[in-house]
Amino acid sequence: MARTVGDYVLERLRDWGVEHVFGYPGDGINGIIAALGRADDRPRFVQSRHEEMSAFEAVGYAKFGGRVGVCLATSGPGAIHLLNGLYDAKLDHVPVVAIVGQTARSAIGGSYQQEVDLPSLFKDVASAYVQMATVPAQLPNLIDRALRIALAERAPTCVIIPSDLQEEQYEPPAHAFKHVPSSAPGHTRPVTRAPEEEVARAADVLNAGSKVAILVGQGARGARREVMEVAEITGAGVAKALLGKDVLPDDLPYVTGAIGLLGTRPSYELMRDCDTLLIVGSNFPYSQYLPEYGSARAVQIDVDGRMIGMRYPTEANLVGDAAETLRALIPLLRPRKDRSWRRTVEGNVRRWWNTVERQAQVDADPVNPMRLFWELSQRLPDNAMITADSGSAANWYARDLRFRGDMRGTLSGTLATMGNGVPYAIGAKFAHPNRPAIALVGDGAMQMNGLAELITIQRYHRRWSDPRLVVAVLHNNDLNQVTWELRAMGGSPKFTESQELPDVPYAAFARSLGLEGIEVDKPEAIGPAWERALTCGRPAVLDVRVDPDIPPIPPHAEFEQLKDVAEAIVKGDPDAWGVARKGMATKAQELLSRRR
Known part of the structure; x- marks a missing residue:
């Protein structure tokens, strides 16, 4: 069988050393999917549950692996779903290449099914480089430039390939007018130094x-x-x-x-x-x-x-x-x-860590979230890869978690999007299958997409030489970060209709998939739960019932922030008593530590 454009795209990715492509199939990329079947799954196709997760997994792979992440999506809705993950890559300066299908060239401009103006759609997020192929001879240059620019600019790039073009016979560029050749794959970052x-x-x-x-x-x-x-x-x-x-x-x-x-x-x-x-x-x-x-x-x-x-x-x-x-x-x-x-x-640093330990011991109903992170710090493997989702988990990750050795950690730093924690960890595991990964996520993010990606973890974890991927869910049935932002930034009480979440049995869902599922509803169980999750020999979910009234207010909170919280309580916050009592108890530990 003659080599198709789809075959060539995969061949060129292999030449660049691309080992994984994170994606979801669709008829707009049938030519590439068929080529993957003929290529004995090289590069390996990693099927997420949603294209946004494919993009996040590519970002996590690039962040932890130090290599370019590649994601693949069909035309129309599939391409649109990639955008949030690609914006995460853009704002955090991460090299990611999106390969996207498009409707057949003969139908473009005819309001055909799933036809979207993809060059315009990706113009901002992939501003470093976005191009659509129209003839086979373009492909070497387009694929090479997308990878090279992503690495050089530390940014997402995009190549759009119409569905009919993917199935055409590949023809390389000729030594001819208006044909653009390409060069050997590879990118070496220049070493620069100030004058x-x-x-x-x-x-x-x-x-x-x-x-x-x-x-x-x-x-x-x-x-x-x-x-x-x-x-x-x-x-x-x-x-x-x-x-x-x-x-x-x-x-x-x-x-x-x-x-x-x-x-x-x-x-x-x-x-x-x-x-x-x-x-x-x-x-x-x-x-x-x-x-x-x-x-x-x-x-x-x-x-x-x-x-x-x-x-x-x-x-x-x-x-x-x-x-x-x-x-x-x-x-x-x-x-x-x-x-x-x-x-x-x-x-000051010694006093701070004393404060963190004291705050982690403050009584809560039922579990103080800071204790979850404090207990983890003592048990983290020296080569652990840690991801945190946006929300209150990011507060405890930033302030309370102590890194040492060769630990790596990241989150959505600039976009601060929800839903990145679990797919980041999946991407990290494909980058380093011999290292343990830990995702720290709120229940809002877990319901948004983390539950679905547990299915992805179940599907692929046997390919990892170290199967440990622990997802710790801060289960409080509250969109906690926004609840506290309402109180601290505007003096508004918690609005129950927008902030409360349905109660979901996260550990039970994990067990239904064949993963380890561990419920934690008392503080003395936290340490043993971490030890069990890190030694059980398979991916695990810690379903931890944490107290939503423990404040993620920074220790250097300004007077206006404290005043706004007080106003929210006075205005009738439904959790007023718990917020006031536990907030004072938490702040008191800092004052006691400084006096000592």
């Missing part, structure tokens, strides 16, 4: 400071050793943006943890009191959590010059790879002899 004069200027700023703070984001992930060396020389404390949580381990005494609304008190104090700020690989947008304007001199390092100087008035702007630029900077830094600032930072 020497800018590095020297940055060193002068950092050497002049006596209270240095470092903020790292995901762009510093490959510069762990260099960041640690700069912190030691300057006596700095290091705070982490949400996507940079796994850049440095939390057992370093000067790492203050997350910053921002989901951040820790020592990070807040670090930014409040520092006189010098070094930002490495972060585009953290909430400038109100950075030092007051004029109170600190600042230096920024970022590989993308478009992101420089956007969030804080920086004096030295170093465009270049974080590790390379820091290596050039280190010999110019003078060791800090006065370590009083470092001792202050480390004292």
Whole structure:
């Protein structure tokens, strides 16, 4: 049989080293699906329950695997379903390639069934590169450019292939006018470093400071050793943006943890009191959590010059790879002899972890969600991959979970979409089938799509050399983050009709699929439940009955936020008594810890 365009597309993906394609079938991609059958499932097709999950799984695969994620969808509705996951990739700077079907070329423009103007649809989300093929000779260049640009720009790209074209005989581009050839597959990121004069200027700023703070984001992930060396020389404390949580381990005494609304008190104090700020690989947008304007001199390092100087008035702007630029900077830094600032930072960090432990022990009805995360921290395998969904789970993930060793973790940092936690973990397992994965999700996200993706986990977990994938569900029958946002940001009481969720037996559903299902409804059962889930030899669901009245309010909450919560209670919040009592008990642990 002659090689079709569908056959060639898969061949070119294999040439690029693509091992998995996350997708869902449909007649708009029949030519590619048939080609997968002829190719002995290479690259391997991973069938999700919904195209949005395919995109999220490709994002999770790329985030944890460090490679491009590829997703596949049919025309019309299938293509539309990809958008949320692709926007997640765009906003978090993740390389993902979407291959999408389209109605036959002869029908385009005729209001045919499932015909959508796909180039216009993907124009924003795949703005780095979106093209539709019309003849076979285009394919080498289109596939290669989509992959190369996704990797170079750290962005989603899209190739649209009409259904009839997929089944045509493939013909390569000729050595002819208006034919565009392509080259050998592969992409190597260039090593860049800021100019020497800018590095020297940055060193002068950092050497002049006596209270240095470092903020790292995901762009510093490959510069762990260099960041640690700069912190030691300057006596700095290091705070982490949400996507940079796994850049440095939390057992370093000067790492203050997350910053921002989901951040820790020592990070807040670090930014409040520092006189010098070094930002490495972060585009953290909430400038109100950075030092007051004029109170600190600042230096920024970022590989993308478009992101420089956007969030804080920086004096030295170093465009270049974080590790390379820091290596050039280190010999110019003078060791800090006065370590009083470092001792202050480390004292704040010690008090913080004492506070976290005390808050995790606050009585709740029935389980304090912070204890769920505190108990997990002590049991996490050193090579664990952790995902968190948007919602109150993200608060506890950011503030209470202690990373160490080679742990990796991520969530939907910029889009902050719900429903990413479980498919991210599935993508992570295909990237590293020999490492355990843990998804921390609220019951709202679990009902949105997590339950369906348990079916995907059941289908594929035998392909993973380490079968451990634990989904912990914060079961409180409440869209808890929004409930607290209503209280803290507008002084509005909980609106039951929008916030309450149906009661679902998550563990029982897992057991019905042949997975491990564990119910937890008392605090002393949390530790044994984690141990059972991590040793049972198959994927597991922890169905944990957590208390919705434990407040995810940051320890540095502003007066206006506290006043709004009080107003919501006065206005008749249905959970007023529990909110007031448990909120005061939680806050009291912080005050007691600071006094000690």
